[in-house]
Amino acid sequence: xxxxxxxxxxxxxxxxxxxxxxxxxxxxxxxxxxxxxxxxxxxxxxxxxxxxxxxxxxxxxxxxxxxxxxxxxxxxxxxxxxxxxxxxxxxxxxxxxxxxxxxxxxxxxxxxxxxxxxxxxxxxxxxxxxxxxxxxxxxxxxxxxxxxxxxxxxxxxxxxxxxxxxxxxxxxxxxxxxxxxxxxxxxxxxxxxxxxxxxxxxxxxxxxxxxxxxxxxxxxxxxxxxxxxxxxxxxxxxxxxxxxxxxxxxxxxxxxxxxxxxxxxxxxxxxxxxxxxxxxxxxxxxxxxxxxxxxxxxxxxxxxxxxxxxxxxxxxxxxxxxxxxxxxxxxxxxxxxxxxxxxxxxxxxxxxxxxxxxxxxxxxxxxxxxxxxxxxxxxxxxxxxxxxxxxxxxxxxxxxxxxxxxxxxxxxxxxxxxxxxxxxxxxxxxxxxxxxxxxxxxxxxxxxxxxxxxxxxxxxxxxxxxxxxxxxxxxxxxxxxxxxxxxxxxxxxxxxxxxxxxxxxxxxxxxxxxxxxxxxxxxxxxxxxxxxxxxxxxxxxxxxxxxxxxxxx
Amino acid sequence: xxxxxxxxxxxxxxxxxxxxxxxxxxxxxxxxxxxxxxxxxxxxxxxxxxxxxxxxxxxxxxxxxxxxxxxxxxxxxxxxxxxxxxxxxxxxx
Numbered sequence: 164x165x166x167x168x169x170x171x172x173x174x175x176x177x178x179x180x181x182x183x184x185x186x187x188x189x190x191x192x193x194x195x196x197x198x199x200x201x202x203x204x205x206x207x208x209x210x211x212x213x214x215x216x217x218x219x220x221x222x223x224x225x226x227x228x229x230x231x232x233x234x235x236x237x238x239x240x241x242x243x244x245x246x247x248x249x250x251x252x253x254x255x256x257x258x259x260x261x262x263x264x265x266x267x268x269x270x271x272x273x274x275x276x277x278x279x280x281x282x283x284x285x286x287x288x289x290x291x292x293x294x295x296x297x298x299x300x301x302x303x304x305x306x307x308x309x310x311x312x313x314x315x316x317x318x319x320x321x322x323x324x325x326x327x328x329x330x331x332x333x334x335x336x337x338x339x340x341x342x343x344x345x346x347x348x349x350x351x352x353x354x355x356x357x358x359x360x361x362x363x364x365x366x367x368x369x370x371x372x373x374x375x376x377x378x379x380x381x382x383x384x385x386x387x388x389x390x391x392x393x394x395x396x397x398x399x400x401x402x403x404x405x406x407x408x409x410x411x412x413x414x415x416x417x418x419x420x421x422x423x424x425x426x427x428x429x430x431x432x433x434x435x436x437x438x439x440x441x442x443x444x445x446x447x448x449x450x451x452x453x454x455x456x457x458x459x460x461x462x463x464x465x466x467x468x469x470x471x472x473x474x475x476x477x478x479x480x481x482x483x484x485x486x487x488x489x490x491x492x493x494x495x496x497x498x499x500x501x502x503x504x505x506x507x508x509x510x511x512x513x514x515x516x517x518x519x520x521x522x523x524x525x526x527x528x529x530x531x532x533x534x535x536x537x538x539x540x541x542x543x544x545x546x547x548x549x550x551x552x553x554x555x556x557x558x559x560x561x562x563x564x565x566x567x568x569x570x571x572x573x574x575x576x577x578x579x580x581x582x583x584x585x586x587x588x589x590x591x592x593x594x595x596x597x598x599x600x601x602x603x604x605x606x607x608x609x610x611x612x613x614x615x616x617x618x619x620x621x622x623x624x625x626x627x628x629x630x631x632x633x634x635x636x637x638x639x640x641x642x643x644x645x646x647x648x649x650x651x652x653x654x655x656x657x658x659x660x661x662x663x664x665x666x667x668x669x670x671x672x673x674x675x676x677x678x679x680x681x682x683x684x685x686x687x688x689x690x691x692x693x694x695x696x697x698x699x700x701x702x703x704x705x706x707x708x709x710x711x712x713x714x715x716x
Numbered sequence: 717x718x719x720x721x722x723x724x725x726x727x728x729x730x731x732x733x734x735x736x737x738x739x740x741x742x743x744x745x746x747x748x749x750x751x752x753x754x755x756x757x758x759x760x761x762x763x764x765x766x767x768x769x770x771x772x773x774x775x776x777x778x779x780x781x782x783x784x785x786x787x788x789x790x791x792x793x794x795x796x797x798x799x800x801x802x803x804x805x806x807x808x809x
Binding site: 189190191192195210211212214215243244257258260262511514516582583584588593594643 | 721723724725726727728764765768769785786787788791792795796797798799800801
């Protein structure tokens with residue numbers, strides 16, 4: 164867990180005090196909405212369909228139990244008793260009153276949290292692998308690098324008004340669980356052939372109305388040069404990125420228009436000017452930041468599964484499903500990471516109530532060394548669970564509706580708030596997700612379908628990552644009526660791909676039956692139950708799915 | 717009709733015939749001419765302390781009940797179409 168130093172604390176305290184005055188001036192009528200809007204956005208405060216929405220930063224998704232309890236308290240006291248965990252590993256509150264927002268920021272500052280740069284055309288919350296620090300396939304914990312990037316980018320005067328928002332993801336693992344190829348900058352921590360530590364740098368990925376897979380512009384940047392290289396990229400983007408058209412202002416468009424070679428040349432030219440500046444990272448500085456992360460204190464435990472666990476698995480089928488789908492390998496012998504599903508029939512994906520947030524904080528203290536991680540798939544993760552306590556934790560999770568064994572299955576869908584909340588949306592997404600969750604509630608059916616990702620957005624901005632779902636759904640507006648485009652074949656990971664639209668959009672009534680058709684087609688086409696949906700799709704192509712959905716012609 | 721979001725809490729509000737901003741669409745003032753729309757929008761923009769981003773919407777009136785013509789305005793008028801808080805425990809479902 165990262166612990167603030169005096170500068171971190173002063174920044175969030177002062178920002179909360181400043182915003183309190185700005186809100187008062189707005190409430191007193193001293194400033195107009197047009198004047199207030201950029202100020203509130205810089206503090207994560209949106210005006211949505213029915214109310215204000217406050218987006219709170221959760222850097223690299225990591226929360227202490229104390230912070231989670233504070234979020235529960237805020238949900239209870241200032242909102243309507245729940246929060247929404249987002250695909251940016253943040254949390255959003257959907258109903259705060261304007262006059263309460265400064266109080267909320269004070270509450271957040273008291274537990275080393277804030278809402279700074281969760282909106283606006285600046286560097287946003289730095290995201291990471293939800294298994295960072297515990298993954299068995301990890302070269303190095305990426306979170307100190309994320310934290311260094313957070314500190315560098317917070318209030319960076321040169322990058323406060325970029326052409327558009329800017330998202331950075333960092334992973335230290337061999338398997339990409341952070342969708343680095345779909346970020347403005349994706350960083351992979353690697354070693355080069357000489358055994359030196361550094362980063363592979365990907366630029367120009369993104370979703371939205373024109374999805375792009377990022378390009379690797381430098382296969383190895385020594386770790387000491389990471390910040391100067393990022394600064395060079397941001398400078399080139401800031402100088403040449405389009406400001407005349409909001410829809411063409413992201414860095415992905417600049418990279419595409421210039422070409423990867425020319426973009427890289429400009430970055431390298433800029434980098435030559437600044438690589439030996441104060442931005443150069445030293446091992447001392449890296450160690451200083453690392454030292455602000457309280458290390459988890461593990462017991463010395465044997466690697467083999469605990470006898471009690473083995474017995475429980477053989478006696479309890481539901482528990483066996485849970486262990487198979489929701490429990491992930493841990494680098495520390497005798498430990499595992501437990502995925503807490505926030506995808507339950509009847510409840511919007513990613514939502515948790517105040518009492519559930521309190522409960523997860525208690526469970527984190529009791530079972531996970533006081534830490535919780537928000538995943539970009541809108542679930543929570545308890546990252547440090549002793550294997551021998553899995554059965555006990557499972558029983559407690561069930562009490563709170565947290566034990567659905569559906570991680571990485573169809574109903575573990577990503578879903579944006581859609582037209583139920585969002586002022587940009589064209590169609591509702593949550594009711595579609597809920598209908599699918601209800602229809603596919605049986606774990607035996609989900610396990611038969613196997614690993615498949617379903618991602619849904621209520622508009623072209625793609626907050627629900629529909630472009631990279633094995634199955635993607637995009638809500639559109641057809642003359643005031645909601646309709647849904649279906650796409651297949653996307654993936655956010657190492658096999659990054661962008662889904663293809665199957666055909667004409669479906670009505671609200673027809674979209675879920677269309678999903679049934681896609682899944683039935685897959686089951687009829689797969690070579691064996693082990694052939695995953697995405698592998699089957701890549702083998703057969705779009706045509707058999709298209710024919711099943713629309714007929715042969 | 718003229719709608720916007722209330723400055724204090726962001727709630728959806730509609731302009732009533734007496735000039736108040738009300739939360740119930742059925743209490744809103746139905747406008748029939750473009751000229752009145754322009755006049756009322758201009759006036760609403762001078763009330764920024766009370767309401768943000770006012771704009772006109774089209775509604776259908778069935779009996780005495782107005783209804784937003786687009787999915788967006790229908791949802792704005794009644795709130796999210798999904799339940800939005802988990803019960804405290806599964807037994808309360």
